Amino acid sequence: SYELTQPPSVSVSPGQTASITCSADKLGDKYASWYQQKPGQSPVLVMYQDNKRPSGIPERFSGSNSGNSATLTISGTQAVDEADYYCQAWDSTTARFGGGTKLTVL
Amino acid sequence: EVQLLESGGGLVQPGGSLRLSCTGSGFIFSTYAMSWVRQAPGKGLEWLAAISGSDGSTDYADSVKGRFTISRDNSKNTLYLQMNTLRVEDTAVYYCATDLPYQYGMDVWGQGTMVTVSS
Numbered sequence: 001s002y003e004l005t006q007p008p009s010v011s012v013s014p015g016q017t018a019s020i021t022c023s024a025d026k027l028g029d030k031y032a033s034w035y036q037q038k039p040g041q042s043p044v045l046v047m048y049q050d051n052k053r054p055s056g057i058p059e060r061f062s063g064s065n066s067g068n069s070a071t072l073t074i075s076g077t078q079a080v081d082e083a084d085y086y087c088q089a090w091d092s093t094t095a096r097f098g099g100g101t102k103l104t105v106l
Numbered sequence: 107e108v109q110l111l112e113s114g115g116g117l118v119q120p121g122g123s124l125r126l127s128c129t130g131s132g133f134i135f136s137t138y139a140m141s142w143v144r145q146a147p148g149k150g151l152e153w154l155a156a157i158s159g160s161d162g163s164t165d166y167a168d169s170v171k172g173r174f175t176i177s178r179d180n181s182k183n184t185l186y187l188q189m190n191t192l193r194v195e196d197t198a199v200y201y202c203a204t205d206l207p208y209q210y211g212m213d214v215w216g217q218g219t220m221v222t223v224s225s
Contacts, residue, residue, distance in 0.1 A: 001168075030209070031208070031209050031210050031211070033210065033211030033212065035151070035212075037151075042201060042215040042216065042217055042218055043143075043151065043201070043203075043212075043215050044215070045211055045212060045213055045214075045215075047211075048206055048210045048211030048213070049206075049208075049210040049211065052210070054213070086150060086151050088151075088153075088211065088212065089209075090209040093156070093165040094153070094165065094167065095141060095143075095153035095156065095212075096153065097143075097150060097151040097152065097153060098150075099150050100150040100151070
């Protein structure tokens with residue numbers, strides 16, 4: 001089956017840039033999206049169609065997708081960005097999620 | 107305001123059945139494909155099923171194919187997930203979500219409803 005691979009954890013200092021990767025075979029041929037989930041809350045779409053930000057998502061969030069990897073980048077990371085992040089893509093008619101990355105801001 | 111509200115979760119014995127509902131408001135429900143996604147305690151997100159907005163075509167994850175059925179009633183702005191032959195490993199928070207066109211992503215998510223399968 002088609003698997004999306006994310007690092008389990010990423011740490012970043014406040015104000016620095018955080019990059020979270022998502023890897024899969026020919027992922028660049030599909031659209032990647034990203035979701036932020038804070039403890040006890042529902043997931044929130046933070047990036048869709050590889051690099052589009054939904055309304056209300058800060059400009060410090062950006063995305064890219066090519067080859068076998070998609071990346072969610074958070075510039076000027078703030079404490080409020082600490083959360084779990086999941087990538088997602090469709091493999092034909094089946095949606096796949098990455099295992100999630102815990103972003104720690106310290 | 108665009109909203110999705112799930113209901114129907116609860117405690118059920120292994121082998122039992124449960125039907126979840128997801129009611130949408132603030133948008134034209136019938137024009138959106140919809141998905142069900144679940145999250146087991148302490149685990150990641152798992153997509154379960156999707157249904158198109160118009161013709162009602164459906165797709166399922168292998169883990170639930172043959173046991174779960176997704177359906178919708180556009181006249182009631184409501185999405186359903188019929189879950190049969192439930193297993194302990196089906197214990198999770200179940201979310202509904204709107205699917206953006208062209209597989210761009212899943213836009214709006216509900217607050218989730220907890221399903222516990224236990225004897």
